Amino acid sequence: MVKHLALRIALVLLALGQLKPDARAADQSAPAASNVPGAPTPTLSPDRSISFTLRAPDARTVQVAGGDGLGAGPFPMTKDAEGMWRVTTPPAVPGFHYYWFVLDGVSVNDPSSETYFGYGRETSGVEVPEAGAEYYALTNVPHGELRAKWYLSKTTGEWRRAFVYTPPGYDGNPKTRYPVLILQHGAGENETGWTRQGRAQFILDNLVAAGKAKPMIVVMDCGYATRPGMPAVTFGPDTPLSDALLAFSTFEDVIIHDLIPAIDASYRTIADREHRAMAGLSMGGMETLFITLRHRDTFAYIASLSGPIVPNLNSNQSLGSVRPSDFDSKTAYEGAFANPAEFNRRVKLLWLGVGTAEPELFRAGIGAAAKALKTAGVQLVYFESHDTAHEWQTWRRDLNDLVPRLFR
Amino acid sequence: MVKHLALRIALVLLALGQLKPDARAADQSAPAASNVPGAPTPTLSPDRSISFTLRAPDARTVQVAGGDGLGAGPFPMTKDAEGMWRVTTPPAVPGFHYYWFVLDGVSVNDPSSETYFGYGRETSGVEVPEAGAEYYALTNVPHGELRAKWYLSKTTGEWRRAFVYTPPGYDGNPKTRYPVLILQHGAGENETGWTRQGRAQFILDNLVAAGKAKPMIVVMDCGYATRPGMPAVTFGPDTPLSDALLAFSTFEDVIIHDLIPAIDASYRTIADREHRAMAGLSMGGMETLFITLRHRDTFAYIASLSGPIVPNLNSNQSLGSVRPSDFDSKTAYEGAFANPAEFNRRVKLLWLGVGTAEPELFRAGIGAAAKALKTAGVQLVYFESHDTAHEWQTWRRDLNDLVPRLFR
Numbered sequence: 001m002v003k004h005l006a007l008r009i010a011l012v013l014l015a016l017g018q019l020k021p022d023a024r025a026a027d028q029s030a031p032a033a034s035n036v037p038g039a040p041t042p043t044l045s046p047d048r049s050i051s052f053t054l055r056a057p058d059a060r061t062v063q064v065a066g067g068d069g070l071g072a073g074p075f076p077m078t079k080d081a082e083g084m085w086r087v088t089t090p091p092a093v094p095g096f097h098y099y100w101f102v103l104d105g106v107s108v109n110d111p112s113s114e115t116y117f118g119y120g121r122e123t124s125g126v127e128v129p130e131a132g133a134e135y136y137a138l139t140n141v142p143h144g145e146l147r148a149k150w151y152l153s154k155t156t157g158e159w160r161r162a163f164v165y166t167p168p169g170y171d172g173n174p175k176t177r178y179p180v181l182i183l184q185h186g187a188g189e190n191e192t193g194w195t196r197q198g199r200a201q202f203i204l205d206n207l208v209a210a211g212k213a214k215p216m217i218v219v220m221d222c223g224y225a226t227r228p229g230m231p232a233v234t235f236g237p238d239t240p241l242s243d244a245l246l247a248f249s250t251f252e253d254v255i256i257h258d259l260i261p262a263i264d265a266s267y268r269t270i271a272d273r274e275h276r277a278m279a280g281l282s283m284g285g286m287e288t289l290f291i292t293l294r295h296r297d298t299f300a301y302i303a304s305l306s307g308p309i310v311p312n313l314n315s316n317q318s319l320g321s322v323r324p325s326d327f328d329s330k331t332a333y334e335g336a337f338a339n340p341a342e343f344n345r346r347v348k349l350l351w352l353g354v355g356t357a358e359p360e361l362f363r364a365g366i367g368a369a370a371k372a373l374k375t376a377g378v379q380l381v382y383f384e385s386h387d388t389a390h391e392w393q394t395w396r397r398d399l400n401d402l403v404p405r406l407f408r
Numbered sequence: 409m410v411k412h413l414a415l416r417i418a419l420v421l422l423a424l425g426q427l428k429p430d431a432r433a434a435d436q437s438a439p440a441a442s443n444v445p446g447a448p449t450p451t452l453s454p455d456r457s458i459s460f461t462l463r464a465p466d467a468r469t470v471q472v473a474g475g476d477g478l479g480a481g482p483f484p485m486t487k488d489a490e491g492m493w494r495v496t497t498p499p500a501v502p503g504f505h506y507y508w509f510v511l512d513g514v515s516v517n518d519p520s521s522e523t524y525f526g527y528g529r530e531t532s533g534v535e536v537p538e539a540g541a542e543y544y545a546l547t548n549v550p551h552g553e554l555r556a557k558w559y560l561s562k563t564t565g566e567w568r569r570a571f572v573y574t575p576p577g578y579d580g581n582p583k584t585r586y587p588v589l590i591l592q593h594g595a596g597e598n599e600t601g602w603t604r605q606g607r608a609q610f611i612l613d614n615l616v617a618a619g620k621a622k623p624m625i626v627v628m629d630c631g632y633a634t635r636p637g638m639p640a641v642t643f644g645p646d647t648p649l650s651d652a653l654l655a656f657s658t659f660e661d662v663i664i665h666d667l668i669p670a671i672d673a674s675y676r677t678i679a680d681r682e683h684r685a686m687a688g689l690s691m692g693g694m695e696t697l698f699i700t701l702r703h704r705d706t707f708a709y710i711a712s713l714s715g716p717i718v719p720n721l722n723s724n725q726s727l728g729s730v731r732p733s734d735f736d737s738k739t740a741y742e743g744a745f746a747n748p749a750e751f752n753r754r755v756k757l758l759w760l761g762v763g764t765a766e767p768e769l770f771r772a773g774i775g776a777a778a779k780a781l782k783t784a785g786v787q788l789v790y791f792e793s794h795d796t797a798h799e800w801q802t803w804r805r806d807l808n809d810l811v812p813r814l815f816r
Contacts, residue, residue: 039529054514057513058514103511104466105465106464106467109517111530117444120444120445122444122521122523140560146556147553147554147556148554148555148609149553150546150551190445267579
């Protein structure tokens with residue numbers, strides 16, 4: 001206890017005095033914005049190379065591993081005489097990258113980093129600035145609020161937490177009503193992803209301040225849901241897509257029967273299809289297409305960000321075995337696109353995006369679907385994020401392109 | 409990339425199918441509520457013993473260490489033939505305990521746990537239920553909202569984030585105005601502590617639903633602040649208290665000149681001293697007494713939860729060398745208590761609390777100050793949390809006792 005007390009007191013004083021580490025003026029590197037306050041590493045150099053450290057005098061091997069944008073790791077670290085392991089990686093792709101140390105074979109977080117929910121667990125992350133990209137920065141403009149909203153789900157029988165972004169001026173204009181964007185994270189992530197990793201609230205603030213987007217409410221829920229007593233299904237990479245989509249149907253009920261009514265009851269929404277959008281990234285994009293194309297009476301704006309395309313909802317194919325050429329605009333998504341004129345009249349926006357550095361499964365499938373739909377006469381926006389991978393910088397750019405197109 | 413993709417797809421499917429691990433009906437143990445969804449360990453047994461696991465086939469030693477309520481650790485783990493390390497600790501004190509693994513000498517988080525900001529970094533935590541204690545549970549009552557509010561500080565020159573709890577019915581009653589409680593975390597923690605570890609929002613929801621507390625706005629800010637260009641001061645455990653308090657004075661300016669005006673401008677507060685309280689735990693209690701006793705024109709309700717008492721703000725003593733007998737009610741806190749009748753007339757509540765299992769420095773100092781103040785005729789509430797340490801269960805109980813006394 002005395003040791004803990006001394007540690008706590010030391011921490012008070014250290015935190016008070018040393019929140020701002022000395023600037024590394026000599027080599028122009030600086031601690032990453034994603035570090036915990038006061039942590040000197042990781043540091044970013046102007047060329048976007050990243051230096052990592054970990055004190056582990058007794059370790060035999062330490063590596064840095066992480067998201068695609070970090071480069072072709074893992075990167076072996078080397079130990080100095082004081083037991084500090086170090087490595088400087090090659091210049092990284094701009095944006096947010098998950099990372100972790102592999103310490104004698106065990107994946108562990110960097111104590112110097114904030115944590116971000118990804119890969120089904122809390123994970124370290126490093127923010128690599130993109131030159132000239134201010135659109136996701138915390139700038140001197142009016143800011144909305146980010147609200148944690150608890151609501152009871154009849155579908156799951158449990159309280160759920162959604163995050164709700166209300167735009168600048170929401171409280172000050174009590175007669176104004178707003179359109180709603182439901183915005184979903186990817187696999188292994190949760191309802192915190194779009195604001196912690198994606199900085200969605202700042203992208204919205206900046207777009208609204210610049211007059212580029214309509215003020216709107218953004219709702220971010222957790223994309224997993226199970227019914228009470230639902231038997232645990234043992235899925236694997238080879239599981240038929242139809243089984244995965246059966247699981248999505250629980251989330252569909254949460255969105256349609258629980259979340260939307262709770263939001264419309266709690267916030268000053270414009271509660272009709274012309275003022276309701278849904279978008280999601282990766283798994284969230286799959287969920288968005290699955291749910292919105294079944295509920296075109298509920299949503300007029302639809303966006304899938306790097307979301308794998310499912311040619312046949314009822315097939316026994318696995319996701320990995322889908323071929324882009326399987327996509328048939330007449331039959332895909334239960335025939336939602338079979339009558340392009342009707343679709344174009346009802347759906348105000350269909351938006352599909354992908355990063356050019358994403359794996360073939362994403363690029364080829366999304367590109368083929370976009371091409372087939374256009375050929376069939378379905379109006380859509382197809383957006384490519386250049387040189388970014390299946391990572392958050394792609395989805396930040398996506399959101400920055402998408403939001404100005406909503407509710408026009 | 410392909411490996412990542414396969415991992416991501418597996419995660420989608422795993423997360424969908426296995427969010428609810430099989431109940432361990434046979435031994436009646438269950439995964440801790442503080443685990444990430446689907447993580448099977450740590451598990452809690454009915455006797456409050458905790459079982460931890462970590463897969464680390466190549467590690468030489470692994471231990472579990474953490475907060476006082478876990479018991480007299482660190483607890484050595486033992487490795488089975490598959491490389492899984494395990495230990496079951498003795499029955500723990502109820503409540504929330506920080507913990508971590510010591511893996512070949514390096515402190516690392518448990519990938520199965522959510523993370524909680526403590527000790528100046530993201531840390532694993534385990535929630536140990538207390539029999540019969542429902543007051544901090546997420547129950548079927550109306551819930552307030554928890555809002556992330558960004559505001560620009562003139563004092564620091566930077567945007568800061570505070571969390572603002574608005575009570576149930578806030579949006580539905582646009583003419584109603586509310587009193588404000590400013591509620592601060594401890595050393596090494598931040599503005600997330602009171603809701604992540606402390607569950608303050610649920611304590612408020614339950615008290616309001618039971619009619620035991622007035623609906624109020626609760627504001628939780630980060631207790632660190634540095635002025636632009638402020639030189640880094642190298643503090644240590646032996647630093648004179650007067651230097652620490654000089655650092656508190658920056659936070660004082662943030663509270664008085666930046667935060668309170670921002671809150672009063674953004675929310676329907678009752679913006680007078682009779683409807684404004686400040687409370688804090690440990691370092692936050694030190695800050696509360698330092699700030700509120702200087703600003704009795706701003707605050708009528710004052711609470712220090714396990715906050716070390718500072719007999720002489722201008723002394724060169726270090727915190728560790730303060731003796732309880734040094735406390736003199738005539739001179740302490742710049743003479744704030746010198747005229748007990750005047751103090752009692754102005755200050756509606758002075759509340760001091762401590763856990764009976766806390767270290768001597770806290771218990772003796774707070775107890776001696778409470779006794780000296782009462783002897784001098786200063787009215788106060790002195791609250792003891794039985795058998796809990798310098799940990800969150802003490803502060804949850806404190807809040808549950810304190811909130812019903814506010815704004816009466």
